[in-house]
Each structure stands twice: as structure tokens, then as C-alpha cells.
Amino acid sequence: PPTPLPVVPTPAEEAVFAELAEVWLHPPAGVKAPTSGSGATLFPWTLFKAAVSSHRALAETVRNRRKNLRGSDGELVDPAKVVEDEALERLGTLAEAVDDGVAAKLVALVDQLRDIGLGPKSRTRCVVFSERIATLDWLAREVPAALGLKPEQVRVLHGGMADVKQMDVIEEFGLGESPVRLLLTGDMASEGVNLHRE
Numbered sequence: 001p002p003t004p005l006p007v008v009p010t011p012a013e014e015a016v017f018a019e020l021a022e023v024w025l026h027p028p029a030g031v032k033a034p035t036s037g038s039g040a041t042l043f044p045w046t047l048f049k050a051a052v053s054s055h056r057a058l059a060e061t062v063r064n065r066r067k068n069l070r071g072s073d074g075e076l077v078d079p080a081k082v083v084e085d086e087a088l089e090r091l092g093t094l095a096e097a098v099d100d101g102v103a104a105k106l107v108a109l110v111d112q113l114r115d116i117g118l119g120p121k122s123r124t125r126c127v128v129f130s131e132r133i134a135t136l137d138w139l140a141r142e143v144p145a146a147l148g149l150k151p152e153q154v155r156v157l158h159g160g161m162a163d164v165k166q167m168d169v170i171e172e173f174g175l176g177e178s179p180v181r182l183l184l185t186g187d188m189a190s191e192g193v194n195l196h197r198e
Helices: 011-025 043-053 055-070 079-096 104-115 133-147 163-174
Strands: 126-129 154-157 182-185
Touching: 011 043, 011 055, 011 079, 043 055, 055 079, 055 133, 104 126, 104 133, 133 154, 133 182, 154 163
Parallel strands: 126 182, 154 182
Antiparallel strands: none
């Protein structure tokens, strides 16, 4: 059965979630969240979902939204978009201030992987799921070094990859003699993909 692992956020992570709560999700009475355009009421929750994944996913979401606010001409003319852009800039700065190597969920994940025996010389293999590619890429940079894994022991798999590359990664992870010990993947690997063959 799944076991929830409580994680205490770092002060920098607390600042991100405080900003999300106070400005975007639950602004003071009489104040609206600084969103504009279509989907304005749902976008704060998009930010929240990204932040729950990782500070890297949140930073990417902020960057993409700021780019989309500007459109093809790169200009911000609409006053509502200017307000949103300024709020996004503050949120993005807070997300970028989170230290990649000591983010609370990363530390908890590395501890959990160690506890189940994942390491450079172990036979243990593990699959870590995340919805966001930015989170997968961040984990691919941080987790191997923290566990002492070599590059050939870690693979990333997500729907943005070419089908042939996806199949290669699935095949490699599934073989018993493969050196791959850690697969970092999106939800696509939970949908009927056989990750274990001998």
C-alpha cells in the first residue's frame, strides 16, 4: 500500500507556497488574483500543481506564461497583463531561489531510495513518476549524484520523446542484465507498459 511521506519544506519553499496562497489562490477579501485572459480562474491552480511537482516545474510554468502574455510582438500593453506579469515575476524569483540540491522533497526522495537499497552496486531497480518534464529533468540532474549512480544507471522517459527512444528506454530498463537502476518517468509509463522482463 502507498505510504505517505511527510516533508517539511525549506524556508525558500515556504516562501513560494505563501506567495501562491496569498496572491494567487486565496487573495485577501476584495482582491482578485492577478490573472488575465481566458482560463484566468484556473491558472492559479495550474501554478499550484506545478509547484507541488517541483520548484523547477513552477519556474518553467511561470516562464511560459510570461512569454504567452507578450504574444508574438513581445509587448505588454494590456494593464491586466502587466499586473499579472509583475506578479509572475515575483513568483518566478521565489521559485528560482529554491536551492536545487536541498529541496525538501528531493532530500526525502533520495533518503527513500537509499532506504529501499538503490545504489550504484545494488540490484534494486526503481521507477519514479512525475507529471512534469521539468521535474524529471531536475531529478535526472540531482538524484544520480546524490546516490552515486553513473549516467548509464539512470534513464528518463516521457511522452515528449520520440517513440523509438521511448521503446529503447523501456526495453533497456526491462532487461535483467541492464545497468539501469533508476527510471524517471511521466505517467505514460504507468499505462500498460511492461517495465520488467528477464
